[in-house]
Amino acid sequence: MKQAGSILIVDDNPDVLIAARLLLKQHYQVVKTTDNPFDIEAIINAQHEADQAIDVVLLDMNFTQDSISGKEGFYWLKKIMSQDANIAVLLMTAYSDIQLAVEAIKAGASDFIAKPWQNEQLLGAVAAAFSHAKDKQQVGKLTKQKQALQQSIGNQPFEFLGQSDAMQQVFSVIDKAANTDANILISGESGTGKELTAHAIHNASQRQSQPFISLDMGSLAESLFESELFGHKKGAFTGAKEDRIGRFELAHGGSLFLDELGNLPLNQQVKLLAALQNRQITPVGGSKVIDIDIRLICATNENLEQAVTEGKFRQDLLYRVNTVEIRLPALRERSEDIPLLCNYYLQHFAHKYKRELSIAASDMTRLSQYHWPGNVRELAHAIERAVILSEGTELDISSVISSPSTAVSTNELSSNATDYDTFDLEIIEQRTVRAALKHFQGNVSHAAKALGLTRGAMYRRLEKYGL
Numbered sequence: 001m002k003q004a005g006s007i008l009i010v011d012d013n014p015d016v017l018i019a020a021r022l023l024l025k026q027h028y029q030v031v032k033t034t035d036n037p038f039d040i041e042a043i044i045n046a047q048h049e050a051d052q053a054i055d056v057v058l059l060d061m062n063f064t065q066d067s068i069s070g071k072e073g074f075y076w077l078k079k080i081m082s083q084d085a086n087i088a089v090l091l092m093t094a095y096s097d098i099q100l101a102v103e104a105i106k107a108g109a110s111d112f113i114a115k116p117w118q119n120e121q122l123l124g125a126v127a128a129a130f131s132h133a134k135d136k137q138q139v140g141k142l143t144k145q146k147q148a149l150q151q152s153i154g155n156q157p158f159e160f161l162g163q164s165d166a167m168q169q170v171f172s173v174i175d176k177a178a179n180t181d182a183n184i185l186i187s188g189e190s191g192t193g194k195e196l197t198a199h200a201i202h203n204a205s206q207r208q209s210q211p212f213i214s215l216d217m218g219s220l221a222e223s224l225f226e227s228e229l230f231g232h233k234k235g236a237f238t239g240a241k242e243d244r245i246g247r248f249e250l251a252h253g254g255s256l257f258l259d260e261l262g263n264l265p266l267n268q269q270v271k272l273l274a275a276l277q278n279r280q281i282t283p284v285g286g287s288k289v290i291d292i293d294i295r296l297i298c299a300t301n302e303n304l305e306q307a308v309t310e311g312k313f314r315q316d317l318l319y320r321v322n323t324v325e326i327r328l329p330a331l332r333e334r335s336e337d338i339p340l341l342c343n344y345y346l347q348h349f350a351h352k353y354k355r356e357l358s359i360a361a362s363d364m365t366r367l368s369q370y371h372w373p374g375n376v377r378e379l380a381h382a383i384e385r386a387v388i389l390s391e392g393t394e395l396d397i398s399s400v401i402s403s404p405s406t407a408v409s410t411n412e413l414s415s416n417a418t419d420y421d422t423f424d425l426e427i428i429e430q431r432t433v434r435a436a437l438k439h440f441q442g443n444v445s446h447a448a449k450a451l452g453l454t455r456g457a458m459y460r461r462l463e464k465y466g467l
C-alpha cells in the first residue's frame with residue numbers, strides 16, 4: 001500500500017527523474033518532478049494549496065553541466081528551507097564526497113545520497129527523510145501550541161473562592177461534571193467568575209495535563225471567527241500569509257473554552273455545530289479533514305434561550321453545548337462571600353505592593369452592603385486601588401465606596417447619567433458606562449454595543465475606572 005506523503009524530485013537529468021519517479025511512485029501517494037530548480041517554489045506553493053504539501057525534496061547538488069562544487073545544491077537547499085521549514089531535503093550527487101555530505105547536513109539537509117543509487121538504499125533514505133519531515137512538522141505544531149499555552153499561563157487565574165450556599169452548589173456541580181466529557185455552559189453576569197469556573201473544570205478533569213485553550217468571541221471581528229476556530233491555510237484569504245492552527249486543533253486532547261458564545265454569528269453557529277457533531281474540522285481554504293478530541297466549555301452573559309426565541313441563536317447548538325449548565329450568582333446575591341473575597345484580594349495586593357494593611361470591621365460591613373455591579377472583578381480592582389491609595393495601616397475604602405467618581409449609591413444609579421453637575425468628561429464617561437452596565441444588568445457586550453464601543457474598548461474603560 002502507498003504511504004501518505006508528497007515528494008518532489010529535482011534533477012536536470014531526465015533519466016534520473018524517470019527512474020526515481022518510477023520507483024517512488026510505487027511507495028508514495030504524490031511524486032512530483034522537475035528538471036528546473038527555478039520551478040521549486042511554485043510547485044511547493046501549488047502542492048500546499050492543493051492540501052498535498054511537499055514533505056520531502058530529493059534535490060540534485062549540481063545543475064550546470066560539469067559542475068561539481070555542489071554550490072547550486074546548497075543555494076536551493078537554503079531557498080527551500082526558508083520557504084517551508086517543515087520540508088526535509090535529501091541531497092544527491094554523482095560525485096560522492098564525504099566532505100560535501102557533512103556540509104550539506106550542517107546546512108540543514110536531512111541526508112545525502114550518492115548517484116547511482118541502489119533502489120533499496122534510496123527507499124531507505126527517502127523513508128528516513130519522511131520521518132524527519134514528520135518530526136519537523138510536529139515540532140512546528142508543538143511550538144505554536146506552546147505559544148498559545150504560554151498565553152493562557154500568562155493569565156494564571158486567582159483562587160476560586162466562595163463559602164455561600166450558592167457557590168458551594170456551583171463547586172459541587174463542577175466536581176460532578178468535571179470528570180465526564182459533558183459539554184458545559186456557564187452563565188452569569190460579567191465578572192462573576194465564568195472564566196475561573198472554566199479553568200476549575202479543566203483542572204479537575206482527566207484532561208488537566210493537556211492544553212486549556214480559550215477564545216473570546218466578544219472581542220473578535222466577524223470575519224475572523226472561522227479562522228480562529230478552525231485555522232486557515234496560507235493564501236486562504238487576503239492577509240493569510242502563513243498556515244495558522246485554529247483553537248480546536250490547539251485544544252486537541254484538552255479543553256476548549258469559548259467565552260461570550262452569544263456573540264457567534266448565525267452562519268458560524270452552523271459550522272461550530274457541525275464540528276461538534278462530527279468531531280472533525282477543516283481549516284479555511286483547506287480540504288484535509290482533521291479529527292478533533294476536545295472537551296467544550298462555553299460561557300455567556302446573555303440569556304441564550306431568549307436569543308433562540310429571537311432567532312439569534314440556534315436551538316440545536318444550544319442543546320449541544322448545554323449538557324450541563326452552571327449559573328454563577330451575582331456577588332450581591334451572595335454578600336456573605338464579600339469579606340472572604342476582600343481579605344483574599346487585600347492579602348494579594350498588599351503583598352504585591354509591599355504594604356501591611358487590614359480592613360476595619362465597620363468598613364467590611366460597608367463593603368458587604370455595596371451592590372458590586374461589576375461583581376468580583378470590580379471588587380478585586382477596588383481593593384487594588386485602595387491598597388495603592390491608602391496611607392496608614394488600615395485600608396482606606398473611600399476610594400471604593402465614597403469618592404464621588406467611584407461611589408455608586410442607589411440614588412446615583414437611578415439618576416440620569418447626563419444630568420450635568422460636572423463637565424469633567426472623564427466623570428461623565430464613567431457615569432455613562434456605569435449607567436449602561438446597570439441598564440443591561442452587567443452584560444458587557446450589550447452595554448458596549450449601546451455605547452458604540454467595541455468590547456475591547458469597553459473593557460479598557462472598565463479597567464480604567466475599576467468597574
Ligand SMILES: Nc1ncnc2c1ncn2[C@@H]1O[C@H](COP(=O)(O)OP(=O)(O)OP(=O)(O)O)[C@@H](O)[C@H]1O
Pocket residue numbers: 157158159160161162188189190191192193194195196197259299301341376377380444
Ligand atoms: N469566586 C471567585 N474567587 C476569587 N476571584 C474571583 C472569583 N470570581 C471571579 N473572580 C475574579 O474576578 C475577575 C473576573 O473573573 P472572570 O474573568 O472569571 O469573570 P467572567 O464572568 O468570565 O467575566 P466576563 O463575563 O466579563 O468575561 C478575575 O480576576 C477573577 O479572578
